[in-house]
Amino acid sequence: MDVSGTGIQEPFDLIRLSLSERVFVKLRGDRELSGILHAYDGHMNLIMSDVEETIMIVDTESAMAGQGVVNVAKRKMEMLFVRGDSVILVSPPSRT
Amino acid sequence: MTDARAEPPTEVSPPPPPPPVQLTGSPTDFLKGVVGKRVKVRLVSGVDYQGVLSCLDGFMNIALEQTEEHVNGVVTNKYGDAFIRGNNVLYISALEAL
Numbered sequence: 001m002d003v004s005g006t007g008i009q010e011p012f013d014l015i016r017l018s019l020s021e022r023v024f025v026k027l028r029g030d031r032e033l034s035g036i037l038h039a040y041d042g043h044m045n046l047i048m049s050d051v052e053e054t055i056m057i058v059d060t061e062s063a064m065a066g067q068g069v070v071n072v073a074k075r076k077m078e079m080l081f082v083r084g085d086s087v088i089l090v091s092p093p094s095r096t
Numbered sequence: 097m098t099d100a101r102a103e104p105p106t107e108v109s110p111p112p113p114p115p116p117v118q119l120t121g122s123p124t125d126f127l128k129g130v131v132g133k134r135v136k137v138r139l140v141s142g143v144d145y146q147g148v149l150s151c152l153d154g155f156m157n158i159a160l161e162q163t164e165e166h167v168n169g170v171v172t173n174k175y176g177d178a179f180i181r182g183n184n185v186l187y188i189s190a191l192e193a194l
Contacts, residue, residue, distance in 0.1 A: 008150050011157040014179045024175070044181050087181045088139065091163075094176035 015040050018092035023048075025082065026089040030056040035080065043084030051077045127152060127188070134191040135160075139184045143167055146191065147178065156182030 008014055018037050025033040025046065035051030057071040121129075130149055137145045137158060147163035158180040165173035 008159055010151055010153050011159040011179050012153070014150070014159045014177055084181070085183070088141075088184050089145075089175075089181070090179040091175040092177050092179075 012040075012042075014092060015044075015090060018090070021093050023093070024091040025087060026091075027082070028086045028088060030058070031086075032056075033080070033082070035077075041084070044087045044090070045084040046080075046082040046087070046090075048080045048082065049078060051080045053077065126190075126194075129194040130188065130190050133194065136189040136191055137180060138186045138189070139180070140186045141184070145178065145180060147175075149188070150177075153182070156185050158182065158185065158188075 008017075015037070019039075021037060022034060023037045025035075025048075027033065032054045033048065033051055034054075035048035037046060037048055039047040053075050055073040055075075057073060058069055059071055131151060133149060134146065135149045137147075137160065139145070144166040145160055145163050146166060147160035150159040150161050152158045160178045160180065161176070163175040163178040164171050165175070
């Protein structure tokens with residue numbers, strides 16, 4: 001069931017082709033990660049290195065006052081295990 | 097002209113064959129037909145992803161190409177490829193004819 005000649009037969013192929021590459025990961029709880037993907041499994045548990053986490057914090061008080069609502073916090077981690085159930089989306093670097 | 101179907105003889109002739117647009121069929125048939133087409137994937141969080149459906153699996157994990165992320169109708173992100181973990185999926189809607 002190969003579609004546009006990209007060699008992808010199942011969704012996990014997309015992840016397999018991204019090993020050792022920098023990926024973007026969207027997590028539950030308004031969190032995003034960018035880092036090098038080292039390993040994954042069928043749960044989408046991930047091992048990543050050189051990770052920057054971006055946390056979107058919605059300030060409800062200023063939201064009611066109609067002011068800027070989203071604060072962004074960032075932090076960096078050398079090595080990270082991500083539990084698969086919090087993963088929403090993984091985007092590999094664009095294949096060219 | 098022979099009719100190979102082993103049906104008991106009936107008094108009324110069978111209805112004409114359905115039009116090419118397949119409105120019946122199982123959910124699996126829909127998912128098979130929609131691969132390679134433009135789709136909208138809505139997550140339980142309300143976020144939409146529009147793109148070309150590359151493939152999906154039994155967990156409803158989804159691989160999309162040329163993906164746009166829509167939040168409240170506004171494009172908030174674009175991805176060349178995107179893997180969506182199946183547990184987040186609310187529905188898959190076809191944006192073009194199957």
